[in-house]
Amino acid sequence: MEEPKKKFPLDAKDYTIYEEIGEGVSASVYRALCVPLNETVAIKVLDLEKCNNDLDGIRREVQTMSLINHPNLLRAYCSFTTGQSLWVVTPYMAAGSCLHIMKSSFQEGFEEPVIATVLREVLKALVYLHAHGHIHRDVKAGNILVDYNGCIKLADFGVSACMFDTGDRQRSRNTFVGTPCWMAPEVMQQLHGYDFKADIWSFGITALELAHGHAPFSKYPPMKVLLMTLQNAPPGLDYERDKKFSKSFKEMVAACLVKDPKKRPSSEKLLKHPFFKNARTTDYLEQTILSGLFPLADRFRMLKEKEAELLMQNKELYGEKEHLSQQEYIRGISAWNFNIEDLKNQAAHIQDYDEISNVEDLDATSKQLNRLNDVGLPAERSFSEVSDHSDSGSHLEDAINEIPDLESSFAEFPMKPLQALKGCFDVCKDDGGNDNPSDNEQQSAIKPSVNDVDQEAESNGAKHFGQRNCFRKPTTDEPRKNLSGSLVPDNSFSSKKLAGDVDRDPLQSRFKTQRNHSGPLQFRQKHNINSSSSVEDVSEGAVVQRKGRFKVFSADLNPKAPVFNACGIPSPPTSSVSAPSVVPYLQTILQHNTMQREELLKLMKFAEQISANGMEYAGSGVSEISQISMSSPRERELQSQVIQLQQSIGSVVEQLRIIKTRNAQLERNLSSLKRADSIQE
């Protein structure tokens, strides 16, 4: 059904601005009243000074937005400039975005019929857009808006695409979650361009977001997300973890999340997928996910407070320097434009969760991870703090230098996406860390002034927190000021204020997990290990011997293959050597070599963690440890463990050296045998 065509005034004076209901990278969104039409609207306020685009370019985009005519797309009623801001007037979607609904009440995601219902509406919008030659480019739960009656509209078309290519976005305040999680691999790579199939990928990611309460990889910094999207198998619904979801849902997601865009279905085809037979009418959403929600502005304010609280906690725990990177992390960097320097900085913090390669390691660190996660620190950052010690002994450093660095594969890999991103996204030179003082100025610059009505609303705010069901159809003869508080000054989100604000306590307990960290790191890693094992199983043949994580396959059962000695190191061949017989021998040695390296890394990591305690007493030298008088038996025990570990590391390094020498010798033998063979032939 078409929305009624009314003539909305183009003068700011004709609008009464109420409270803030949303915040994006480049804009703040307010509930407002269009006075002459007596209609509640949403106004998105973009600060043009923050955008390098010319005004005409932005205007053109907004015009496109106003030409959109589909019930599932948020169209612009009108737009105009006032001062340095552009105001885009749109229908007010009383329940806010699906992301906000999940953050407040469905942290673990929605039930399948809800997901099917929401996604079918979104897909209808995409069919319309694609048929008209548009790519949305920013499909995600944060852009799926829900009205008081369950009506769904996809937002952020046009303006987002335009605005996202402009500068200074990273300096603006950001939404709670915003990483390249939704971005299709071909968009990241920018090798052959991309088309509307990029929206299908984002749609698949959004389906997972609605199912779990967060997008896959959402806890990782943007650079890591890029790497994981490009390197890993596509994410999907897991057979074990997602038992509650139907086969058709899993298949639908899998169809969208195919790396090759050509193999993804079109939006039109996808709409015919059996999964969407589960979809209900939108009033089903009103009964299921909307009943009992707090007013949008209250939810928005509470989420902001929670975000500020989280940042504050981390600041207290980790100090100013760490706090800044945490702040960047928690705020995230939005999907379609991110700053290369930001990414590099974040990449510098990523180091070791890929190295945690077996269950024992995970167990050893899980306590520390859990402890840190309790205060909301992202898991991978927590781990790097746990393991980031630089005081290995010199012989160990030598050994490390010889071992192919696991990080190097990571360090090399980003070059391609980074270069690609430089071409595609905004690259800002200024990456000054702190935005706090200027943010306030910027914020006040773009915010419309708060009128008297809002101040009154603020004073009423607390008592209206108790109103649970806010989704009656908005009446047009009164502003909805009494449903929610007013604009909250930026500096009001302090932990101090929270502590003193007794009225909010019961509400805040509902938001305990608003930064959703479900889908724990430990699980994923264990899972990955399993899945990588299964890949090996199919590709390499039957396993006949296990060495920890390592496996010897049936191909190794060659009479001429090496025999393992007591230490698990292959003994040299005793009979005459021929080129073909040496090959499996070499393979086995190489395998062992790898295994030893992994063991060595594990041991070193473990030793570093333990010695971190000891270093408080012993400074940097392990040899000094024994000279320090330890106050408790536990400390003494730990110190002796450290020493033992250092000794075993020393012997492992020695073994490694021997194997390497032997390896080199064998390689030389092999090449001379090959030469001899070819001469004979």
Ligand SMILES: Nc1ncnc2c1ncn2[C@@H]1O[C@H](COP(=O)(O)OP(=O)(O)OP(=O)(O)O)[C@@H](O)[C@H]1O
């Ligand atoms: N018409 C509306 N009615 C209700 N809420 C809205 C409306 N428009 C936007 N919002 C809220 O404001 C938030 C930010 O708006 P929007 O996505 O348009 O800004 P943005 O700068 O483009 O953000 P981002 O870059 O994060 O996508 C939305 O996620 C939503 O919660």
